[in-house]
Amino acid sequence: MGRLFGTDGVRGVANADLTAELALGLSVAAAHVLAEAGTFAGHRATAVVGRDPRASGEFLEAAVVAGLASAGVDVLRVGVLPTPAVAHLTGALGADLGVMLSASHNAMPDNGIKFFARGGHKLADELEDRIESVYAEHRTGAPWDRPTGAGVGRVRDYDQGLDQYVAHLVGVLPNRLDGLKIVLDEAHGAASRVSPEAFARAGAELVTIGAVPDGLNINDGCGSTHLDLLKAAVVEHGADLGIAHDGDADRCLAVDHSGAEVDGDQILAVLALAMREREALREDTVVATVMSNLGFKLAMEREGIRFVQTAVGDRYVLEEMKEHGLALGGEQSGHVIILDHATTGDGTLTGLMLAARVAQSGRTLRDLASVMERLPQVLINVPDVDKARVTSSAELATAVAEAERELGSTGRVLLRSSGTEPLVRVMVEAADIEQARSVAGRLADVVKSALG
Template sequence: MGRLFGTDGVRGVANADLTAELALGLSVAAAHVLAEAGTFAGHRPTAGVGRDPRASGEFLEAAVVAGLASAGVDVLRVGVLPTPAVAYLTGALGADLGVMLSASHNAMPDNGIKFFARGGHKLADELEDRIETVYEQHRTGAPWERPTGAGVGRVSDYDEGFEKYVAHLIAVLPNRLDGLKVVLDEAHGAASHVSPEAFARAGAEVVTIGGEPDGLNINDGCGSTHLGLLKAAVLEHGADFGIAHDGDADRCLAVDGAGEEVDGDQILAVLALAMREAGTLRGDTVVATVMSNLGFKLAMEREGLQLVQTAVGDRYVLEAMKAEGYALGGEQSGHVIVLDHATTGDGTLTGLMLAARVAATGRSLAELAGVMRRLPQVLINVPDVDKSRVKTSAELATAVAEAERELGATGRVLLRPSGTEPLVRVMVEAADIEQARSVAGSLADAVKSALG
């Protein structure tokens, strides 16, 4: 069995790759592993379970709840809420674990399962590996202890999660948003009600698009992966700026008042300076991944801030932040972690804090984001290749070396197998966009040739 867990949980086409049987089995295995690890020692365990609006989330939620309850875990169903809300509630309610059903920015047919440990933190790799092992043992017939009678878990709905989470978001804002007009693109996803409510309570005038989920339209031509509608809406409504989330709202991208994109690197840069000014940027350090634009690194150096870079994936950003006590980290894709207020990327919180900086300074988002200049960057996704051989292919290593020689000190190359999709990402940065495109295209062809 190949590894089920990717960089962000278990993900695949719902009812094909990710079946009800798999969801149930993984939930049972997770309960057993966490019990063995001492998480449930001395008390009856509790889990919070949430989901995004995908139609498949309905049957997958039922399977997860059944698996947990059958393993003796009491379950609180928190309903349709963003991933960071489920993480927050896992900690706030003192639950022993949390489960979120979402495929984030993926298209509607996909779904996924994310587990959170006590406190709302993502599980360590070794626990995920152990869950896979136990799941496989159960799947192939190994018996497991099944509670009966009063030992089975009880299931109830927790309807207060929405209000508790929104109140948390408002409470941590440094200032109100009065006077701002903001367009929110909710991707017909999990934050369709949460984000507009939070921005409105904070004082902003809110225009919402992509806020009518029907179970089938999540991420469909909207949200953080399709910014065209948001750009048009910002211009149409004369808004100060726009915010876009993905399906589970752990991402935030922005569009300034002129309709220009503000990516995760720029958002990180704006928040880093705001937090340094407030005295909350511990160690004057920001954590980002190797995918961050070279312009971000140069901006941080110019501002006298330290940059720690990690592998791609917000879990690795979080690990580095927790290891050294850093307060801010994130990814170019819009995963931003403000560790004092969240245990994972939180798109709504990020958008609110970005808006708070605009309101507090009286400067436009475009002016604030100008702290860094993005170097031309080209990203090509190469599908239908053997992504497991990216690091071992001699042919590909030769192509990368040739590309690096061509770019010299003015650019860089990064090849990365996707952790959530069957493809390889080719990223090239250069001082000139045409050179970046040329090198990226050549490398994409090399990937197809070497790994196809």
């Protein structure tokens, strides 16, 4: 069995890779590991369980709830809510564990399991490793220590979660959104009720698309991975801006009034300046990953804001922020963490804060986002290759070295295996878009031949 946990929980094709048996077993293992770690010491444990609208989430939720209750954990089922809502409620309700069933931006057949520790924070790597080890041990036949009678967990629906979460989001805004017309694309996902409710309570005039989930249409041609519908709707309705989420709403991308995309780097830049202005950007520092556009780094340097870089994955951004007491970090993909108000990337909160800056400044989003100039960047995903060998292939290393010599100081190359999908990502930046495309194309071909 290969490693189950990736950069964002356990993910795979539902009922093929991610089965009910696996979901149940991991949930039992998580309960035992956290009990051993002292998380449940001295009291009866409680878990918050939520999901996105995928059809497979229905049976996987049942399996997770069964596993936790069989291990003696009481379960609060919060239903369909965004990942950051489950994280927030885990902390707000004093729960010992949170579980979210979602494959985020992935296509509908996939699903995933994310665990949150007490306080709503993602589990440390060592706890995930221990859960995986305990699961494997009991999968091969070692019996679980199971409670009986009054010792089994109790399960109840918790219907107040949506209102609690929306009230939290609106309550932390620095100003209202009155006078703004905003288009929201909910990706037929977990924020289809939450996000419109939050923006409406904050005073915005709304046009909503992609907010009719049927269990099968999540991320299907809409949301943060497919912005064309949002771009068209913003222009058609004469909106001030558009906000797009992914399936579990831990991401936010935006569109300005002209229909131009505003990516995660630009959103981070806008929010960094806004937070510094109101003295909320601790240490005048922002955290981002190696995937951030070079233009973001140059803009932050010009504005006197320190830029700290991490490996790809919002968990690594969060670790850096927590270690050094920083307030803002994120990824180009739209995972933005505002640590004073969220324990993980929160797409609805990010969109609200971005809109609040537009409303407060009286400037267009296009003008605000112009603080940074995006250098041409080409990203090619290469599927059906052995991604585990991306750092060990001599042929690939030679090709990368040649590409870096060609680009010189005006560009860069980044190759990495995806932590959530079976593919290798090839990213090339250059001063000229045609050069970036040419170099990226050649490197993608080498990835196919060397790792295929």
